[in-house]
Amino acid sequence: MHNLTNEQLLECLEWRYATKKFDATKKIDGKTWQTLEKVLVLTPSSFGLQPWKFIVIQNQAMKEKLREVSWGQAQVSDCSHHLVIAVKEKTDADFISHYVERVAQVRAVDLASLEGYKKVMIGALVENPKRSENFNWATEQGYIALGNFMTAAAVLGVDTCPLGGIIAEKYDELLGLKGTGWKTIVACAAGFRAADDKYAQAKKVRFSGEELIVHHDA
Ligand SMILES: Cc1cc2nc3c(=O)[nH]c(=O)nc-3n(C[C@H](O)[C@H](O)[C@H](O)COP(=O)(O)O)c2cc1C
Structure with missing residues (x-):
């Protein structure tokens, strides 16, 4: 489409x-x-x-x-x-559970089948010490x-x-x-x-595509 x-x-x-x-x-x-x-x-x-x-x-x-x-x-x-736009100060296990429940509801799957997925998310965002501040x-x-x-x-x-x-x-x-x-x-x-917003006419300032985009397949 x-x-x-x-x-x-x-x-x-x-x-x-x-x-x-x-x-x-x-x-x-x-x-x-x-x-x-x-x-x-x-x-x-x-x-x-x-x-x-x-x-x-x-x-x-x-x-x-x-x-x-x-x-x-x-x-x-x-x-x-x-x-x-506001975001969660701390994405905790409760919030992750809330999301997993939504997945089960929308996709009509057993909550139990999502346990592994939930654990991965909790590991990455809640238990990982580097992620303890996940704001x-x-x-x-x-x-x-x-x-x-x-x-x-x-x-x-x-x-x-x-x-x-x-x-x-x-x-x-x-x-x-x-x-x-x-x-x-x-x-x-x-x-x-x-x-009369004069900024509408201002030229866009962007670095060139050559500078910003690297084609690593040459
Ligand atoms: C995260 C973010 C914050 C910005 N904050 C302001 C702002 O507080 N006031 C403002 O006039 N423009 C703000 N801008 C606009 C940028 O200055 C503008 O997008 C940039 O100069 C590129 O110009 P253009 O968006 O007109 O192409 C912000 C842009 C971004 C992406």
Whole structure:
């Protein structure tokens, strides 16, 4: 199933840029947003564990508060939907069990048949001393969701701005995440670019393919 040509895909990715100025009057329609939520849910993750929560903020007052703890970046208050990606502070045996139960339910298999798989995951993420602080692992997964979201949004003609310039702890306070085991890692404003956002015209700065891509089969 190929709905986009190679050229169309590249056109979408050239069109995408980190939007600095959103048109606050333009809102993403419900169907498009629902699709983008499905994109988040469909994001792949290590072991399939999905150690994330996606928090969607449309409420203007909350967006204004979050802007204050995002170095005043206007994208946060002017976007249509502000997405916050939070990940599990500690992926523990309980969470792994929760996932394994889901596998058994969705694939209609015996929980017992998944015991080996569960042990591998617990070994890698809970018992492995290097992994005892597995927040970094969860954070890596969260960034996959961010990339997936931005690309899909671009394909649907929705503008985004990924936002690492946020005070994650303050986000946790404002969003009631403190003490829940979930921590904010990054955010992404989504909506539509303002007609006068000069960054839309700026040339993309990327190293060349020759520099970045190594063909090791020569
Ligand atoms: C993880 C991450 C965090 C970022 N944080 C911010 C940010 O806080 N504010 C901002 O204006 N742009 C932010 N950016 C946007 C980048 O500066 C931008 O993607 C990069 O310069 C490439 O430009 P382009 O996305 O327009 O092609 C971030 C990008 C990423 C991937």
